Amino acid sequence: xxxxxxxxxxxxxxxxxxxxxxxxxxxxxxxxxxxxxxxxxxxxxxxxxxxxxxxxxxxxxxxxxxxxxxxxxxxxxxxxxxxxxxxxxxxxxxxxxxxxxxxxxxxxxxxxxxxxxxxxxxxxxxxxxxxxxxxxxxxxxxxxxxxxxxxxxxxxxxxxxxxxxxxxxxxxxxxxxxxxxxxxxxxxxxxxxxxxxxxxxxxxxxxxxxxxxxxxxxxxxxxxxxxxxxxxxxxxxxxxxxxxxxxxxxxxxxxxxxxxxxxxxxxxxxxxxxxxxxxxxxxxxxxxxxxxxxxxxxxxxxxxxxxxxxxxxxxxxxxxxxxxxxxxxxxxxxxxxxxxxxxxxxxxxxxxxxxxxxxxxxxxxxxxxxxxxxxxxxxxxxxxxxxxxxxxxxxxxxxxxxxxxxxxxxxxxxxxxxxxxxxxxxxxxxxxxxxxxxxxxxxxxxxxxxxxxxxxxxxxxxxxxxxxxxxxxxxxxxxxx
Amino acid sequence: xxxxxxxxxxxxxxxxxxxxxxxxxxxxxxxxxxxxxxxxxxxxxxxxxxxxxxxxxxxxxxxxxxxxxxxxxxxxxxxxxxxxxxxxxxxxxxxxxxxxxxxxxxxxxxxxxxxxxxxxxxxxxxxxxxxxxxxxxxxxxxxxxxxxxxxxxxxxxxxxxxxxxxxxxxxxxxxxxxxxxxxxxxxxxxx
Numbered sequence: 001x002x003x004x005x006x007x008x009x010x011x012x013x014x015x016x017x018x019x020x021x022x023x024x025x026x027x028x029x030x031x032x033x034x035x036x037x038x039x040x041x042x043x044x045x046x047x048x049x050x051x052x053x054x055x056x057x058x059x060x061x062x063x064x065x066x067x068x069x070x071x072x073x074x075x076x077x078x079x080x081x082x083x084x085x086x087x088x089x090x091x092x093x094x095x096x097x098x099x100x101x102x103x104x105x106x107x108x109x110x111x112x113x114x115x116x117x118x119x120x121x122x123x124x125x126x127x128x129x130x131x132x133x134x135x136x137x138x139x140x141x142x143x144x145x146x147x148x149x150x151x152x153x154x155x156x157x158x159x160x161x162x163x164x165x166x167x168x169x170x171x172x173x174x175x176x177x178x179x180x181x182x183x184x185x186x187x188x189x190x191x192x193x194x195x196x197x198x199x200x201x202x203x204x205x206x207x208x209x210x211x212x213x214x215x216x217x218x219x220x221x222x223x224x225x226x227x228x229x230x231x232x233x234x235x236x237x238x239x240x241x242x243x244x245x246x247x248x249x250x251x252x253x254x255x256x257x258x259x260x261x262x263x264x265x266x267x268x269x270x271x272x273x274x275x276x277x278x279x280x281x282x283x284x285x286x287x288x289x290x291x292x293x294x295x296x297x298x299x300x301x302x303x304x305x306x307x308x309x310x311x312x313x314x315x316x317x318x319x320x321x322x323x324x325x326x327x328x329x330x331x332x333x334x335x336x337x338x339x340x341x342x343x344x345x346x347x348x349x350x351x352x353x354x355x356x357x358x359x360x361x362x363x364x365x366x367x368x369x370x371x372x373x374x375x376x377x378x379x380x381x382x383x384x385x386x387x388x389x390x391x392x393x394x395x396x397x398x399x400x401x402x403x404x405x406x407x408x409x410x411x412x413x414x415x416x417x418x419x420x421x422x423x424x425x426x427x428x429x430x431x432x433x434x435x436x437x438x439x440x441x442x443x444x445x446x447x448x449x450x451x452x453x454x455x456x457x458x459x460x461x462x463x464x465x466x467x468x469x470x471x472x473x474x475x476x477x478x479x480x481x
Numbered sequence: 482x483x484x485x486x487x488x489x490x491x492x493x494x495x496x497x498x499x500x501x502x503x504x505x506x507x508x509x510x511x512x513x514x515x516x517x518x519x520x521x522x523x524x525x526x527x528x529x530x531x532x533x534x535x536x537x538x539x540x541x542x543x544x545x546x547x548x549x550x551x552x553x554x555x556x557x558x559x560x561x562x563x564x565x566x567x568x569x570x571x572x573x574x575x576x577x578x579x580x581x582x583x584x585x586x587x588x589x590x591x592x593x594x595x596x597x598x599x600x601x602x603x604x605x606x607x608x609x610x611x612x613x614x615x616x617x618x619x620x621x622x623x624x625x626x627x628x629x630x631x632x633x634x635x636x637x638x639x640x641x642x643x644x645x646x647x648x649x650x651x652x653x654x655x656x657x658x659x660x661x662x663x664x665x666x667x668x669x670x671x672x
Contacts, residue, residue, distance in 0.1 A: 095660015099652035
């Protein structure tokens with residue numbers, strides 16, 4: 001698999017009117033315009049200067065997309081390092097850096113308070129991940145990495161206590177996790193007891209977009225936004241898969257001197273390469289992960305390549321990780337160096353069915369030159385069905401099953417193992433006490449689904465009641481904040 | 482061993498007494514009393530430290546910005562202000578900072594009073610607090626040149642009240658050419 005060249009994606013976003021065009025042409029990789037900005041931020045000397053001059057001549061600062069805005073602090077630092085002066089935008093670009101610095105420091109001061117509040121509840125089982133971990137531990141100063149929220153991870157069994165704590169302090173949560181429409185129960189305790197399932201498979205009768213599984217967003221009155229994770233990534237479900245990150249956590253100091261735990265540099269690289277890329281609903285290709293990855297890779301001594309490869313192999317992310325690393329290595333060869341054998345190993349191994357399907361799902365393309373694995377399940381992957389069978393949303397939800405089965409079906413497993421894994425999944429999904437009940441109930445549920453979808457007359461499923469509309473509106477308001 | 486020690490103690494040279502005789506103590510005291518009060522105050526080598534953790538700061542090349550988390554105020558200064566701030570943060574006494582600036586800008590008049598006013602302003606805003614533990618040390622750090630400042634300008638502490646309001650500004654569209662936190666004038670914003 002070779003990453004596409006920049007010529008393949010001819011999408012430029014310079015004005016707000018271009019956003020609709022961007023939505024139609026969603027792409028996984030940075031656009032040529034974004035690539036120029038990345039080079040102006042990350043390269044050095046004449047190359048950075050040339051990229052800056054070209055980028056500033058084709059974009060309009062007043063109509064910059066949000067992904068590009070995230071990179072402005074890095075741009076300001078690099079422009080000053082290479083001695084760019086006299087451009088009329090420099091004042092506003094520097095001002096944006098000051099803004100992000102002030103906002104980040106305000107956030108970090110609140111983070112220290114929140115960490116102290118959570119200590120009695122979670123003890124040492126608190127991991128700082130994503131933006132705060134990168135900004136404090138790996139960037140030259142905390143203002144260089146735009147960090148809008150505080151991502152932390154706790155053990156699944158602590159989640160009800162933590163959520164109850166925040167709720168008692170007046171923090172806001174969307175209704176889905178403690179609302180009556182949650183099929184696993186009206187309270188967070190019941191919800192989180194079932195920690196073996198991807199939580200976004202909960203019912204959403206109003207059709208609102210659920211947050212990704214394994215995490216919950218909470219918002220305070222003073223605009224602080226916490227993403228509470230109990231799984232590192234939405235598709236990395238299950239406690240066992242996340243244990244390795246807990247076991248290899250390292251200490252880190254927040255700016256106020258308090259000590260917290262965070263992911264080691266290798267795990268942060270693993271996370272940033274997998275988390276933000278290839279999401280099909282991103283209207284603008286994400287670029288932050290590239291800056292994060294380059295920043296981490298510049299200190300290559302802190303990266304344990306053996307561990308990175310083992311993680312990818314064990315958790316079945318070899319195709320995605322290999323593709324991401326290959327892209328970064330080929331785009332910024334003068335800034336970082338990734339051992340060629342690591343990329344070759346990740347890309348050339350026998351990928352699992354779910355990885356191939358996932359790649360198709362996210363990239364919208366078949367992986368060039370890759371043969372399908374022998375597993376028969378590849379033909380049942382939602383990516384292979386047409387839109388008339390599965391809507392995009394259903395397809396997205398069903399994709400999580402594929403991560404669920406990682407723990408129960410070996411690579412290229414047999415039909416029997418696949419059927420058993422799917423039955424186990426349905427048992428948890430339907431809340432059944434015994435596995436054999438799945439085979440009893442499944443025909444009835446299938447018949448009901450067919451009846452509702454194809455035979456029943458009446459309002460279409462897409463029509464929603466006024467009550468559910470208001471629920472969706474509330475959830476949307478929360479998420480938009 | 483005892484015999485050796487007795488021999489050494491007998492042959493040890495006598496301790497030198499301090500040469501107080503003839504020291505111009507009275508003349509120095511008279512000079513001291515003639516000095517202006519500001520210089521007298523500085524000569525005791527006051528030292529300050531940043532009021533952390535309540536105050537956070539960052540040096541952006543030629544500019545330093547600070548936030549007082551208690552009051553929510555945002556401050557910034559550049560040029561000679563940033564130069565003075567860097568010296569204070571590194572632990573130098575005020576006298577040492579003045580000495581450095583006078584040396585660098587070839588004894589320009591008004592440096593001592595400008596520094597004193599600036600430091601007083603910083604202290605009044607609770608950005609720095611006096612550090613008595615370092616007062617007597619008169620620390621002299623390695624003289625690192627910051628920026629390309631060639632002329633001493635009276636430092637100006639710019640203050641912006643209420644960070645919450647500042648952070649609600651759109652940092653691209655609602656600011657002037659110098660960037661956040663300098664908001665657009667109302668007439669330009671509406672126009």
